[in-house]
Amino acid sequence: MTESRDLSTSEQPAERRSLGWRLGGVLRTVRPHQWVKNVFVLAPVVFAKEIFAPFVLTRAASAFFVFCLLAGAVYTMNDLADREADRAHPIKRKRPIASGRVPVAWARALAALLVLVASAWAFSLGTWFGVVALAYFGQNILYTFRIKHVAYLDVASIAAGFVLRVVGGGFATRIQLSNYLLLCTALLALFLGFGKRRHELTAAELNAKAQRAALEAYTKRGLDIALGITAPATIIAYLAYTLDSHTREFFRSDYLWLSTAFVALGIWRFMHIVRNRPDVESPTQEILHDGPFVAVMLGWVGLVMWVVYNLRPS
Numbered sequence: 001m002t003e004s005r006d007l008s009t010s011e012q013p014a015e016r017r018s019l020g021w022r023l024g025g026v027l028r029t030v031r032p033h034q035w036v037k038n039v040f041v042l043a044p045v046v047f048a049k050e051i052f053a054p055f056v057l058t059r060a061a062s063a064f065f066v067f068c069l070l071a072g073a074v075y076t077m078n079d080l081a082d083r084e085a086d087r088a089h090p091i092k093r094k095r096p097i098a099s100g101r102v103p104v105a106w107a108r109a110l111a112a113l114l115v116l117v118a119s120a121w122a123f124s125l126g127t128w129f130g131v132v133a134l135a136y137f138g139q140n141i142l143y144t145f146r147i148k149h150v151a152y153l154d155v156a157s158i159a160a161g162f163v164l165r166v167v168g169g170g171f172a173t174r175i176q177l178s179n180y181l182l183l184c185t186a187l188l189a190l191f192l193g194f195g196k197r198r199h200e201l202t203a204a205e206l207n208a209k210a211q212r213a214a215l216e217a218y219t220k221r222g223l224d225i226a227l228g229i230t231a232p233a234t235i236i237a238y239l240a241y242t243l244d245s246h247t248r249e250f251f252r253s254d255y256l257w258l259s260t261a262f263v264a265l266g267i268w269r270f271m272h273i274v275r276n277r278p279d280v281e282s283p284t285q286e287i288l289h290d291g292p293f294v295a296v297m298l299g300w301v302g303l304v305m306w307v308v309y310n311l312r313p314s
Contacts, residue, residue, distance in 0.1 A: 022103075025096030026110060029079060030072030036288060038067040040162050040185060041169035048175045049251070049308070056173045062125055063172035066133055067165055069118035074140040076111040080104065081144055091281045125172050132168040136161060151217035152226070155193035162189035180241035187237050191230035191267065195274045196284055198223040203278040231267050238263050255307045262300035269293045 041064045050056040079086065079097040086098035096102040115137065123130035143157045166185050170177040201218050241247055242257040269292055273283045280286045287293040 022101065022106070025101035026106065029076050029096045029102055029107065029110070030114070031075045032068075032072075033285070033288070034075065035068040035071060037162070037284075038064050038071060038165060040165040041067055041172070043166050043181060043185070044170040044175040044177055045173055047178065047181055048173075050173070050175065056175070059125060059172050059174075060169060062121065063129065063169055066118050066122045066125070066129075067136065067168065069114045069121070070133060070137050070140075073111045073114035073118070074137065074144065076107050076114070077141065078144045080107050080111070129168055129171040132164055132171055136164040136168065139164065151215075155190060155197060155226075158193045159186050159189035162186070178241070178247075180237065180244060180247070184234065184237050184241060187230055187234040191227065191234050192270070192284055194223055194226040194230060195270055196282060198227065199274045199278065199280075199283045202275075227271070231271070234267065235260060235264050251308050253307050256304065258307060259300055259303045262296055262303060265296045266293060266300070269296060 042060050045051055045056055045060045076097075079095055082092075083095075083098045083104075086092040086095055092098065097104065097107050118137075119130070119134065122133035139157060139161055143154065143161075147157045148154045163182055163186050166182060167177065169175075197215070197218055198220065201215055201220060201223065239257060239260045242260060247256065248254050269290065270283060270287055273280070273286050273290060273293070277283065277286060
């Protein structure tokens, strides 16, 4: 199949086969627009009120880029494994590896280089951070070649990846993690994952198996139930965190619970996108460009900052 793709690519005009065109495909393959997911690595810094500590910020930024490099390797390996299925998808068939823009040999070399650089960088930040980073990579490899074909377990694996990001951020910055932070991360990741599968199922009803094997085992009712459980559970877990005595004492405020309203609005907006925009490639990607969702997130950040630094316990 690789040979046939090379032949079809060779039929493109010469300017479409230039080095710059190929390198542009490499950049698209590592999906830098998806690296925003790695901001979860910074969660321990934010919730520990260490955002202005230079030492902590430097290590947190390094941890962020380590996960970005690993994510780029994982995306590359995923596209290598999925290139046949992607060619059956109306949008994903345009991905660089599936379309032949990035040769298979290039993609394999790219993945190996990213893993080597990220591993060396990770262990320079500490042994435990290096272990977590490699665990994240291993978990993603297992997902790519095994777990992604198993309904519901695939979403659980994705959620585990987000939890590992947070844990890694804690080790890199030497900040002790809150159990509530890990719980909220896991629930939110499950909710987003089930929402993405619900969106994919709606958009691919006529050819679900060809586009993602696990979709064949999903049903709209089952995913609606999963969303109906994880959405309120996420909101309740976050509310419980804001009302916890340790949280109120640490932030010296009794009003952090007010920010729960923005969490609920964000969840509602994501569900709106899942149910009403079947033409977009991914709802988790679309929210980054959705004005109302971005406004909700900025509102959450603004309210949290105002509560933490201006309101004090009565």
